[in-house]
Every structure is written in structure tokens, then in C-alpha cells.
Amino acid sequence: MRYNSLIRILTFIIFFSGIFGCAKRNLVYFSDIETGSSYSTNISQVEEPVIQSGDLIKIVVSTQSPESNLLFNSGVISNDSQNRMMNQQLPTNEGYLVDKNGQINFPVLGKIEIAGFTREEATIKMTELLEEYVKDPIINIQYLNFKITVIGEVANPNTFTLATDRISILEALGLAGDMTQYGKRENVLLIRDQDGVRKAVRLNLNDKSILNSPYFMLQQNDVLYVEPDKIKSVQASTNQRSLTILSILVSFGVSLMFNLRYILSE
Structure with a gap:
């Protein structure tokens, strides 16, 4: 009986470890630059914004x-x-x-x-x-209408009209109040229209190499999308499946309490 109870407890611990293990997120920009060290890189040739129809x-x-x-x-x-x-x-x-x-x-x-x-x-x-x-x-x-848009997991998602045509990704995130704790810094999506072609690029802001990326400086009408992590998605979900999962977790919790009481009483 004690053996079965221990198995249940271990299963419960492993289950929760799997859930919360996936929730770990690196919230530090350029985290691969070690504390106390310096980093420098040659600036790649910046692609100057070009005037487009509608400007x-x-x-x-x-x-x-x-x-x-x-x-x-x-x-x-x-x-x-x-x-x-x-x-x-x-x-x-x-x-x-x-x-x-x-x-x-x-x-x-x-x-x-x-x-x-x-x-x-x-x-x-x-x-x-x-x-x-x-x-x-x-x-x-x-x-007069140079603008960029920042949406997703930021404090102030918005479209910003600027008095300059030189703005970096970090400055754009600063205008939007920075990412929330749920924003995927390692997977920011940049959407850009250029020469009649719309392209999307994934950018890792945990990686120092972004400082030398041709996408570090934004262009007219660029859109930055900060994707939420899985925990935020679960929190935002109110469907029946989530309620079912929640009820299962509650059942596990109740079972754990009874099993612990049984073990301690022996």
C-alpha cells in the first residue's frame, strides 16, 4: 500500500515538473554577453528605408x-x-x-x-x-508618416508615427513599454513589406548577434509581433478542455493530500 502511494506521489511530482519546466523563460536581452565582459561587433551596412507609395x-x-x-x-x-x-x-x-x-x-x-x-x-x-x-x-x-507597429506581449501595443526614419528594434520596444514577462524574447517576429514582397523574419533578442543583424534597424511600416509563451496561452484559455485539465489537477491535489496523510499516519 505504501509502495502504491509513493508511486502516485512521484507521478504527481513528475507531472507538475513537466508543466512548470516548460514555463522557464529567459527574460534577459543579449544574455550570452557574460557579466563584466565587453562585446563589440562591426556594424553591418544599414539598409536605408526607401520612399514608398502612400508615404x-x-x-x-x-x-x-x-x-x-x-x-x-x-x-x-x-x-x-x-x-x-x-x-x-x-x-x-x-x-x-x-x-x-x-x-x-x-x-x-x-x-x-x-x-x-x-x-x-x-x-x-x-x-x-x-x-x-x-x-x-x-x-x-x-x-511625415514614418511609422512602425509593435503588437503582442508588450505593455503598450500600438502604431507609432515617428519624426525620424532611424529606429532600432530596442527603441521600438521601448516605445511600446517593453515586453511583458510572457513575451518570447528568443522568437520575435518582424513583418516587412519591401519591393512588392511581404516577408516575415524570426529574431532572437537573447542572442548578441542581433546587434549586427540587417533587421536591427527598422524600416517604414515594419510590424513587430511579440509572441506569448505557453503559460500565457493557458491562462487566456477559457474553453472546456482547460476546465477539464483543471479538474484533473484538483483531483491529483486531493489524492496527494490523502496519500501523505496515510503515509504519515503509519
């Missing part, structure tokens, strides 16, 4: 001619513009939407294809085009 970009033109500045930054020159030019800040456009053909409609120049260009390449192209009308133009191009 909203701001283009500011500066020249030696106040009249040209007003024309290219607003597209309209009023009759009293010369009286206002020297006395107030020149108006600037609110942004150019890149249409489905990858073009913007710019004052004087008309339709300009700009999709597929990086900001630097677009700046060079705009400068060359404007040099036919004004001397030594200075072009400044910025994204």
Missing part, C-alpha cells in the same frame, strides 16, 4: 531668392508677396503624398517619380531638377 513627405526648398522660396514651398505667389517676404517666415507645404504610381506633384516641376529612392537619393534628384530654375538650391526631405 507623406515634407520637402523644404531654400534658395538665395525669397520669391523662389515662397514659390517652391507653397506653390503660390500672391500680389503682395514681395512686401511679406522680408518681414515674416515663409510658409511651407504640409507634405506631399506619394501616389500609387510612386509620384508626387511638385510646384513648377509637376509630376516627379520618387518611390524607390532613399531620402538622400531623392534629395539629389530634386536638387538636380531645381537647378534648372534656381541657383544652388538646398533641399531638405523628411518623412
Whole structure:
């Protein structure tokens, strides 16, 4: 009788060990960098984001001619513009939407294809085009709707619109309030649309090699998905199967209590 009771207890312990053993999770980023040590790596060539259809970009033109500045930054020159030019800040456009053909409609120049260009390449192209009308133009191009999305097991899942086109995975997670304790740091999913192709990449943030990954820096419209671990999935489940498992565990617990009482009484 005592032998059978011990077998039941051992079975119960092994069962629970299997459940909670699967719940172990490494919550430390770059955990393979040893405490007190240093790590350095050459930064791989960062793939610059390119302008895409649907992007909203701001283009500011500066020249030696106040009249040209007003024309290219607003597209309209009023009759009293010369009286206002020297006395107030020149108006600037609110942004150019890149249409489905990858073009913007710019004052004087008309339709300009700009999709597929990086900001630097677009700046060079705009400068060359404007040099036919004004001397030594200075072009400044910025994204107005550069955005990334972070969802899943983070404190603040959201879509974030940024004033810069340079943001790393860690900065994006910081905006989202970091991962919760249930987030799989070793299996973060990055979804990216590029050149008409949508691809998904799994990234391990426990591994220091991510610092040299071409995916460490995010691009326009990237989506980060932090997957929950199995324990969170079990907690979130309210179906009949979960209730059945729970009842089995309760039965094991009751059986364990009676068996322990029996053993101790002998």
C-alpha cells in the first residue's frame, strides 16, 4: 500500500515538473554577453528605408531668392508677396503624398517619380531638377508618416508615427513599454513589406548577434509581433478542455493530500 502511494506521489511530482519546466523563460536581452565582459561587433551596412507609395513627405526648398522660396514651398505667389517676404517666415507645404504610381506633384516641376529612392537619393534628384530654375538650391526631405507597429506581449501595443526614419528594434520596444514577462524574447517576429514582397523574419533578442543583424534597424511600416509563451496561452484559455485539465489537477491535489496523510499516519 505504501509502495502504491509513493508511486502516485512521484507521478504527481513528475507531472507538475513537466508543466512548470516548460514555463522557464529567459527574460534577459543579449544574455550570452557574460557579466563584466565587453562585446563589440562591426556594424553591418544599414539598409536605408526607401520612399514608398502612400508615404507623406515634407520637402523644404531654400534658395538665395525669397520669391523662389515662397514659390517652391507653397506653390503660390500672391500680389503682395514681395512686401511679406522680408518681414515674416515663409510658409511651407504640409507634405506631399506619394501616389500609387510612386509620384508626387511638385510646384513648377509637376509630376516627379520618387518611390524607390532613399531620402538622400531623392534629395539629389530634386536638387538636380531645381537647378534648372534656381541657383544652388538646398533641399531638405523628411518623412511625415514614418511609422512602425509593435503588437503582442508588450505593455503598450500600438502604431507609432515617428519624426525620424532611424529606429532600432530596442527603441521600438521601448516605445511600446517593453515586453511583458510572457513575451518570447528568443522568437520575435518582424513583418516587412519591401519591393512588392511581404516577408516575415524570426529574431532572437537573447542572442548578441542581433546587434549586427540587417533587421536591427527598422524600416517604414515594419510590424513587430511579440509572441506569448505557453503559460500565457493557458491562462487566456477559457474553453472546456482547460476546465477539464483543471479538474484533473484538483483531483491529483486531493489524492496527494490523502496519500501523505496515510503515509504519515503509519
